[in-house]
Each structure stands twice: as C-alpha cells, then as structure tokens.
Amino acid sequence: MIPQWLIEQKRDGFALKEDDIRSFIKGFTLGTIPDYQMAALAMAIYFKGMTDAEISVLTDAMMCSGERISFEGWPRPTADKHSTGGIGDKLSLMIAPLAASAGLAVPMISGRGLGITGGTLDKLEAIPGYNTHLTTEAFKQVIATVGCSIIGQTERLAPADKKLYALRDVTGTVPSIPLITASIMSKKGAEGAETLIFDVKCGRAAFMRSLQDARSLAESLSRIGRALNRKTAALITDMDQPLGRSIGNAVEVAEAVETLKGKGPADTRELTLELTALMTVVSGLHANMDSARVELARHLDNGRALDVFRKMVIAQGGDPRFIDDPTALPQPGHRQWLKALCSGYVADVDALAIGRIVLQLGGGRTKTDDTIDYAAGIEALVQQGDYVEKGEPLMCLLAKNSSLTAAHLATACSAVKLTPDKPAPRKLILQTLD
Ligand code: URA
Secondary structure, X not given: OXXXXXXXXXXOOOOOOHHXXXXXXXXXXXXXXXXXXXXXXXXXXXXHOOXXXXXXXXXXXXXXXXXXXXXXXXXXXXXXXXXXXOOOOOHHHHHHHHHHHOOOEEEEEEXXXXXXXXXXXXXXXXXXXXXXXXXXXXXXXXXXXXXXXXXXXXXXXXXXXXXXXXXXHOOOOOOOHHHHHHHHHHHHHHHOOOEEEEEEEEOOOOOEOOHHHHHHHHHHHHHXXXXXXXXXXXXXXXXOOOOOOOEEOHHHHHHHHHHHOOOOOHHHHHHHHHHHHHHHHHOOOOXXXXXXXXXXXXXXXXXXXXXXXXXXXXXXXXXXXXXXXXXXXXXXXXXXXXXXXXXXXXXEXXXXXXXXXXXXXXXXXXXXXXXXXXXXXXXXXXXXXXEEOOOXXXXXXXXXXXXXXXXXXXXXXXXXXXXXXXXXXXXXXXXXXX
C-alpha cells in the first residue's frame, strides 16, 4: 500500500479497500505513516465521506490498534451511554451509578473537554483524590464490586483514535460523520459494553448544529454499533440551551450530587431518567420505558443511586466528603452575581456564549495541555421559561479573581434574553432512534 495513492483515491471520491484502510491505520499507529499523510487522508474523508462498509473497517482497524476489554460470562448485562458533548452535560455522573443501581454493569471510559464542551473526566478530577487512571484489571474490579466505574482513555485502548483525534483537533477535521463515528465506536467497541446508548447533541453549542446532521450521526453510530454486534439506541437532544443551572467542573459535580439526591434541575433529571431507562430497556433489564422510568426515579429519590456513586468515588480513591458538604470541592477565589436589568421571562440562554465564558473564566482548555481551574464556572444560571424580577440574579460567575469575572459580565448579560411573554416550553428530546 502506497499511502499517497490511498489519499489520492479518497480525494477523488473512490471507496477505499479494506486491506488498504487497515494497513494505513496500522502504519499511522506505529509511526511509519507520518502525521501529515494521516491529516491529508482525514481531510479527504472530511470532504468525500465514506461508505458504511469503509466506516466499519476504519472503526475495526482503530479498535484493534490496542487492547480490547471483555466482559464475557459476567452475570450482569453491560451497558454504556455516550454523549457527543455539550454545555453543562454532567449526565454520565448520574447515569453510571443509576444504571448500576438497577442491575447493569457500566464500564464508562470518558474524555476530557476540549473547546467549549465539557468532559466527564475533568469533572471527576475536580473530586479530591479521585483516580481516573485505573488499570484494566482495577477498572473491572471496581465494576464487579460497585456496579460501575468511570475512567479516562488509557494508552492501551484504541491508541489509533487517541493519535488521530489529537491530529483532527488541529487540522479542522473533527466535524466529519465517518471520522466521529469511527472515533467514538472504536473506543466504545474496545470498552466491551454490549449495549450502547448515544446522546447526540444538536444545536448551536454542539458539533451537529442541524437536526438533519444530528440524525445522520445518530444513524451512523447505530449502524456501526450493530455491525460490531452491539445493541444500540440514540436520543437526539437539544444543545441550544445549557443543561442544568451549573456549568463548570466542581459546580457540575455538585449539581450531579443534587440530582442523585432526587433534587437538581428538571431538565437534568429528565434526561438522566430517559437515557438510563433506554439503557435498561435495550439491554433487556426492563420490559418497557414506563416501568424503567418508575423504578429509576425511585432510585434517585431513595438514595440508592447516590449510594452507588459514593461507593464508586471511594473505590477510586476519592474523598467522599463533598457528597454531604459541597464546599469540600474546589472553591473559587471570587463570585460575581449578575442581576436582571428588567423583569421578564427568560426566552433564551445562549449555550454557545455560556460555554465560551466558562472556558475563559478558566473552566476549559484551548490546548490539550492547558491546566483547568476546577472551581471556575457559572452557577445559579436561569433557564428558559423562568420568570425574573428586575434586580434578581441571572447567574453567578465563578473565577480566581474579580478581574476575570468583570471581563465577562457584559457577554454574560447578553447571553440571556428576557421577554414579557412566557416562551413555549423547551423541547429537550428532539428525536428518538431505536
Ligand atoms: N467524541 C469522540 O470521541 N470523537 C469524536 O470524533 C468526536 C466526539
């Protein structure tokens, strides 16, 4: 296989042969094919796309570039949920323990936030002592004893994806459906869960801005999942507005704990229940969504899911004091309240603007090696449909110092639109694919 011939073939819109895709990925992983040739192929794929057969082979080649975890013979069904990323999306923190409390085994390998979207891994690292780098043996041990474990991608798991994702991030080739599908499915395939539920975010703060693109991605993920012999289903959910009232790392952990205590914002609770219910139904634990929702809501309200979460934190070396006392999480140097200049209903909270503000307050990265301020973010954020009186808070900005918060007050103010009339209720779940 001559790498440049393969690049030319894709550039000219032809489908690639299985052996060629496999050799190319193998060479890239081993370093015999340089980054510039991989980047050129990624750009050709970005423009010319791939057939399902090509995506399947690419996924398999990337999955087989490293270790594959197996749960064969385990007494509980295994299931995982994957989100394509959004603002305020702390759902994994509730879904893993809730699904485990219902009887699933949940191996969850999460990523860091990059750009404006947050990452579960960064949120977990806001918990003092929590170890996100377990060996495969330790990961399986935590799942066997607690029911779930959330860790980061190891060096051994889908290394081709780890390398390719970093390259795509700096070559403008992230938002490609074949490449996103192969990236997500190679990791999820290697992780070993039998059931995979996708939360495909759609809206101005998501990779997929239109419903049509989100649907194409959801269908592509489901098709490739089935080709890998996984049971799959997907929800397409709104990412025009942030999820919940807290955006950042430590504050999202605190909001996740509130939700696990049966409280928390209504949108956060609703999506937690829907996605977890889908996991239990698709994996055969519950007969239908209604009975799943009822049982899972009970587990949020009676503390069973919180109990699993506490055990997971302890099993992974975390100090669980924050569960009863949120001030045990990293605290900001400065809090700045932003007040409404007039009375009215909240018609819109711009998730893209909110994500950008949180990143600049220190809560995100612009480069992979940037350090995060875990305490930075926004809390007490109003949501679409809320009514606020003039002078009441719209949100509270959290950062190291007052000059950081002051720099973002004006943009924060224009991210929230107030109107005299009550807006139509937000549609959280845009489509379901099962
Ligand atoms: N998440 C991934 O893991 N990969 C992508 O390409 C996009 C989102």
